Amino acid sequence: MKEPVSIHWFRRDLRLEDNHALSKALQSGKPVLCIFIFDKQILDKLENKEDKRLQFIHSCLISIHAKLKELGGGLKTYYGEPLVVWQEMIQEFQVGEVFCNRDYEPYAQQRDRSVYEFLQNHGIEMHGYKDHVIFEKSEVVKDDGKPYTVFTPYSKKWKSKLNAHSFDAFDSIPQQGQLHSSVTGELISLSQMGMLASDSFQFPEKEVSYEVIQNYHQTRDLPHLRGTTRLSMHLRFGTVSIRMLARIGMQLNEKWLNELIWRDFYQMIIYHFPHSATKAFKPAYDRIPWRHAPDDFEAWCNGKTGYPIVDAGMRELNETGFMHNRVRMIVASFLTKHLLIDWRLGERYFASQLLDFDLASNVGGWQWAASCGCDAAPYFRVFNPTLQTDKFDKDLRYIRKWVPEFGTAAYPKPIVEHSFARDRVLKAFKEALKQE
Numbered sequence: 001m002k003e004p005v006s007i008h009w010f011r012r013d014l015r016l017e018d019n020h021a022l023s024k025a026l027q028s029g030k031p032v033l034c035i036f037i038f039d040k041q042i043l044d045k046l047e048n049k050e051d052k053r054l055q056f057i058h059s060c061l062i063s064i065h066a067k068l069k070e071l072g073g074g075l076k077t078y079y080g081e082p083l084v085v086w087q088e089m090i091q092e093f094q095v096g097e098v099f100c101n102r103d104y105e106p107y108a109q110q111r112d113r114s115v116y117e118f119l120q121n122h123g124i125e126m127h128g129y130k131d132h133v134i135f136e137k138s139e140v141v142k143d144d145g146k147p148y149t150v151f152t153p154y155s156k157k158w159k160s161k162l163n164a165h166s167f168d169a170f171d172s173i174p175q176q177g178q179l180h181s182s183v184t185g186e187l188i189s190l191s192q193m194g195m196l197a198s199d200s201f202q203f204p205e206k207e208v209s210y211e212v213i214q215n216y217h218q219t220r221d222l223p224h225l226r227g228t229t230r231l232s233m234h235l236r237f238g239t240v241s242i243r244m245l246a247r248i249g250m251q252l253n254e255k256w257l258n259e260l261i262w263r264d265f266y267q268m269i270i271y272h273f274p275h276s277a278t279k280a281f282k283p284a285y286d287r288i289p290w291r292h293a294p295d296d297f298e299a300w301c302n303g304k305t306g307y308p309i310v311d312a313g314m315r316e317l318n319e320t321g322f323m324h325n326r327v328r329m330i331v332a333s334f335l336t337k338h339l340l341i342d343w344r345l346g347e348r349y350f351a352s353q354l355l356d357f358d359l360a361s362n363v364g365g366w367q368w369a370a371s372c373g374c375d376a377a378p379y380f381r382v383f384n385p386t387l388q389t390d391k392f393d394k395d396l397r398y399i400r401k402w403v404p405e406f407g408t409a410a411y412p413k414p415i416v417e418h419s420f421a422r423d424r425v426l427k428a429f430k431e432a433l434k435q436e
Contacts, residue, residue, distance in 0.1 A: 002094035005093050006028040006097045007025070007097070008022045008025040008100070009100040010034060010061075012101065013101045014237050014238050015240070016174070018169040019101070019131065019241075020172075022170075022172040024129060035076045037077075037078045049194065050195070053355055055198065058197075061077065062187060065186070068174065068183075073179025075183065077187045079192065082114075086118060097127060100112075101132060104267050104271040106274040106277050131242075135166075135268075137271055140161060141157075151262065151265055166246070167247045169244065203233070204322070206231070208240075208245070212227065213256050217255040220326070222393070223392065224393060224395075224398040228324070228325065263361060265364075270360035276363060276374075277363055280367065288372070289432060291340045293339060293340075300334070300346075301349055303318065308399045310385055312393075312399045313330060313402075321354060321355035322354070322356070334385060336370040336371075337421065340425050343370035347362055347366040
C-alpha cells in the first residue's frame, strides 16, 4: 500500500523561508511532497514564447528543487490543466491532505474552487492559508462589515489592526525525513512546454536595500534614480516574504509601508469586486466613448508619441520589463486622457510586458489613471506631461537615457496637442457621465 503524503502546492509563494502553507504541511505528520503546476490554460495564451516571467519562475523552481533534494526530497513539476493534473496525481500518490497559500484573483478563485470540490469528493482536505498579504478578504472592513473602497480609511484601519502576530514568520525549512523521497529526475523544461529560454536577461536582485527604504519618501518619484527597491517582481511571485518586508517598513519608512498597504488594498478589491478585472469599478464609466485609434495606440506602445517622458517610460518597459511607478501613472494618464483610448488596452499591454505584472495592482493602477476605479483620480485631473517632466525629470536624465534622439530632427512631433486633448477628454467624460 502507498504511503500517505501531504502535498504542498507552490503557486505565488516560490520560497522555502517563511512560507505559511508549507509550514502547515510540514506539521501534518506525513511526508511532504512539494509540487508546482505550469498551468496550460495560462501558458497557451502567452504570445511571447520567450516570456521572461516564465523563465524567472523556472529559475526559482530549479533553486527550490536543488534545496529540497539536499534535504532528501525534491520538487515535482507538472504541465497541464490543474484539475486534470490533480486527477492524475491522486492515482499516482495516496494524497492525505493538500496545503496551499490563497490567491485572490478571479481565475485563481475559480481554479481553486474546482480543485477543492474535486478533492473533497475523494475525501481529501485542501487547506488554504494567508501568505501573499498581511490582511486578506474581510479582515480590514468598515464598521458595518462592508469592504472599503477608499484607500486612506482602509490604511488607517489596516495599521490599527497590526499587532505582534501580524508579522510572525513561519518555520518552513524542511528537516531531514520530513519530505517525500520519491521525487526523481529534473523539472519539466521550458522547451517541453513549447517555450524558449534566453540567457541574456538579468532579473532584479532580491536583496532588500535598507538605504533605499530609508530615503524612499525623498527619492520615490525621481525615475532617473534607483529610488525604489525593485522588489515588486519578487513580491508578485512570492520569492520574498511580505511579512518580512512589512516589518522592515514599520521600522524604517511609513511611506514605503504604505505602498505595501496599497498592494493589500488592491488584492482586497479584486476579491470583493471581481468584475473590476475587466469592467470599470464605477459602472457609469463604462459609458465613456473610447476612441478606436490603432495608430495612436501603436505609437504609445512603441514610445513614439512625441512626448519624451511618455516615450521614455514605454521604451524602458519594452526593453527591461520594468517601469518606474511615477512614469506608469504618466503614461497611463496619457493613453486614457490625451488619446482617449480604453484603459483595458493599456492594462493588457502592461500585462504582456511587465515582469512584476499583478492583475489586482495593474487593474487598480489603470483604473485610477482612467478615473473609473475605486479611490481614483477625478476625471478632470489630466497630467500635463511637460509639467510632470519639469517636476520629476527636470535635468532630463531619465529622458535622455531612453530617448537619445530627443531634441533632434529624428524625434517625432507630438501626436496630439495637450490643450486640445484635455478639452476633448473633459467633454467626453462629462457627456457620458451625465447620462442616466
